[in-house]
Amino acid sequence: MRVRSGGHDFEGVSYVSIIESPFIVLDLTNLRSISVNINDNSAWVQVGATLGELYHRIAEKSKVHGFPAGICPIVGVGGHITGGGYGILLRKYGLAADNVIDAHIVDVNGRVLDRAAMGEDLFWAIRGVTKTLDTKLLHRWQQVADKLDENLLTRVLMQVTNTSKADFVREPIPEFTLEELRKRISEEDDPLIVWTAYGGMMNRIPEYETLFPHRKGTMYKFHYFTNWPKGDKNVAKHMSWIRSLYN
Known part of the structure; x- marks a missing residue:
């Protein structure tokens, strides 16, 4: 189902x-x-x-x-x-x-349960889980993005999509690796990579608070996509590219 x-x-x-x-x-x-x-x-x-x-x-x-x-x-x-x-x-x-702060679910017996009725364990479990890029600037961004004022969120877009993958980065990616990444995205027809800074409140909420574990120590989320038009004959090529990049 x-x-x-x-x-x-x-x-x-x-x-x-x-x-x-x-x-x-x-x-x-x-x-x-x-x-x-x-x-x-x-x-x-x-x-x-x-x-x-x-x-x-x-x-x-x-x-x-x-x-x-x-x-x-x-x-x-x-x-x-x-x-x-x-x-x-x-x-x-x-x-x-x-x-x-609360939720209603229907259990296997057809009962409607709120937070108090389902218990804290279940309530915890239902709440988650560019080609001209300047790599020197991006290398510096990694080191400061999660430390900026919490009223500011910054993103880096490396350029709509058919598939995507994501990683959560805890240490800066070396500059030579960013250079290699720039080469890799130039191999794909329509790639997009989104870098979203963490820090702020994400550092203050314990990783055990919900099922979503990427909290303190996570510098940013690294989300990459590829897209192809309907009828494209090279779907296997696009899938191979994003899988190899993810691995």
């Missing part, structure tokens, strides 16, 4: 299977109710709602409130939070999962 809230997965794991046998997709996209309570700074959001819908509902109630989650408006809230939910406010407020 596959569970889908928004279907926004780079490799389609919410609606495909590598096992050659029948399976079902539990589609939650119609569960998209959102109730915002500005008075106590909270909101109840069903898993099928998208981030864009959540942000819109918050904006209807307040011009100064927000929620620390991703920048893509079509991502489903359920999958986003259960994966941790990182976004551009993570250095100030942590991940989306860090800001979940």
Whole structure:
């Protein structure tokens, strides 16, 4: 069985299977109710709602409130939070999962459980898990990005995608390795690499607080993609490139 809230997965794991046998997709996209309570700074959001819908509902109630989650408006809230939910406010407020204070789930017996009823163990478990690049500048960025003021998030884009991989970096990548990386991305037709600085609140939340472990000591997230147009005859080549880069 596959569970889908928004279907926004780079490799389609919410609606495909590598096992050659029948399976079902539990589609939650119609569960998209959102109730915002500005008075106590909270909101109840069903898993099928998208981030864009959540942000819109918050904006209807307040011009100064927000929620620390991703920048893509079509991502489903359920999958986003259960994966941790990182976004551009993570250095100030942590991940989306860090800001979940209660949840409702349905267990195998059909019971609806809130945080108190499901227990802290289960509540913990459902909250995540360019070609002209100046490598000298990037080498320096690695050393300061996670130490900047927490009100500032910086990203480096190494240039939409069909597959992606990610790493969490704890030590600066040597400059000669960055030079090699620049050569490698020039081999692919449409690559994109996103460097997202951590630090700030991410350093202050213990790694055991949620299922998402990449906390103190993580300098930045290294997220790389490749894209190809529909009908491309070289899919195997693109997949081989990103897998070899990841390895």
